[in-house]
Amino acid sequence: MNEEHLTYYLYFAAFLFSSGVFVVLTKRSAIFVLIGVELMLNGANLVLASFSQYDHDMKGQIFAIFAIVITVCEVSIALAILLNIYRKTRVSNLDELREVGN
């Protein structure tokens, strides 16, 4: 894997991250925001994995797998929280959610 290939991976990772950021910043719903966050995380994981492949060093890929696992846990917990809140208040909008929290 040479530098040219790495560049494409990095472009794609940047696209993923940017898409995540865009989703986080534009969508009102908490679910979408969570999806956006996942996109950003995946972008970052892709960067970890690609550099690890480029350097012939497995530490980055190991770290990426750890991150994915932790992210799964975190997403499941976050979804659970959101669902509970939605059940209780019928609110999924982030801004309204702030007021609910109070």
Next chain:
Amino acid sequence: METWMIFAMLIAPLIGGFVSYFGKQVSISSIGVFASLIIALFFTFSGNDIQGSIEWLPGYKLNYLVDQTSLILIALVSLISMLVHIFSLEYMSEEHGKRRYFLKLGFFTFSMIGLLLADHLILFFIFWELVGLASYLLIGFWYQKQGIPSAARLAFMVNRVADAALLAGILLLDQSSLNISLMDGNWLMLPSILIAIGAFGKSAQLPFSGWLTKAMVGPTPVSALIHAATMVAAGVYLLFRVSPFMHPDALMIVALIGTLTAFYGGICALMQHDIKKVLAYSTISQLGYMVMGVGVGAQSASLFHLFTHAFFKAGLFLGAGAIIHFMQHATKEDPQDIRNMGGLRNQLPWTYKTFLVCSLALAGVPLFSGFMSKEGIIIAGWEWASSIGRWAYVVPDLALITAFLTALYVGRMVLLVFWGENRIQNLYSSFKEVAVVRTPLIILAIGSIWIFYNWNPLAHTSWIHASIGLMPSHTDDFISMIVTFLSLLMAIAGLVLAFSFFKPGSNYNRSYAELQSDNKKILFNGFFITTFYEFFGKGVLRLASFTFKVDRRVVDGAIHLIGVGGVVFSKIVALIDRFIIDGPINLVGVISRLIGKALAGLSSRDIQTQLTWLLVGIILILSWILFF
């Protein structure tokens, strides 16, 4: 000692006035005047001139001089004043303000004696003004009655106009020697004329004569005092004192004015229905004689006429006072109107007798004093005219015509007042000719008889000429003879004409009660001389209102303009301040407010905007790290 006596002579009438004002008896005031008379007589017989001075300012002395002239006149003034005081005891006995009246009388006498004592012209002027003030106070004695205050004011103001001229004349003289007795040489024309105008004002000469008839609203004994000895005599006395120094042309003007005034007074007196006005015009006429006498250079004759005139005119006025008092108690009609009188010799025998004697003296009938003194003046006028030229004969001629007019109006007055029948039916009055009324009248009538002046009833000199040391020098006995004859003729012609025209039963006398006094008649109103004063006063008022308007429009306008200009300027400064100086400061404020609003927007929105800005911030920081 002598100084103290002179001072006592001056102050005694005033003290008498004050004592009667604060004390219980008003009759005390006549004692003060009597004291002055005694002192004056004492000095007259001791025969010395006394001179002294008062230091008014350091180094500026006001001299007084007591010589025979002033002593004779002081004796005359205090005698007349004393008789007026005595007469007033009865005349004013029912007045509430009689204490005030006697105080004013004392003040009047005091001022006049001071005027006669003064030698320095400034001192003279001070007393001159005091005399004017005193006469104003006395004329306005009944100040609550309608028209009287304005008449008193008119008399006062006319005198003020003339006094302004006198003061100007005094100030134009050589200031180092204002003492009359120390003067020599001739004055210039202007100060001579101005001082003569001052004398004209006091002595009621044309054109100032209007105040004297207006002054008739005062109490009648006051009129006697004003007309006989005090007020109007002051002008003649001034002319007597200063005429040796006056410019010859000014003296000629004095002679002409005096003659004209004599004629004017005589012709106006013929047409009056008010007994006091007849006497007032007669006084104007006689004063004209005196002024004319000074003008033609016969000062001693003028002084003699002043002396004799004082007696018979005071007698006439006091007699008129008795008549008016009688009429006041008898009728509701105007007590001074001759049309309401007639036949009064039955009711007022003493008044009639004394009035007749004084009238004959005024008319210039031989055996009475008026003939002698008037004759002296006319003779001097004739001599003066013969030395000047043909036109100057107008002076003695008019004087002779006036003598005729005098006899005419005197005859008319006596016939209409005392003879015939009463014009008002059932005339009864509680007024009686008591001793205090009778005595002054008798004394004044006796003083009008020739024997007290000269043994010869046709002479025109007297002991007065001798004692003041000014005997008239006659160049021509023919003139004095012809004048004596002519004035005798004039007096008798006047009286005869008066008798034939106004005698009881004549047409005039019968229709007299219904005679209307037409206000349009020029002689009845004395040639409208007071109307002229009013016109003059209105002119002064117009001038004042004109200057007021100029003040309002021009001066105030300029000040307004300056004020408006200031306001406009400050408005401009305010605009500059607001837009040029405040502008940048406000701009800074506006900009910082905009920035603040913009920045405030960052934090106040929802969470995603905040995140956006967070991202922007991170990008900025990263690009700072990466690119710089």
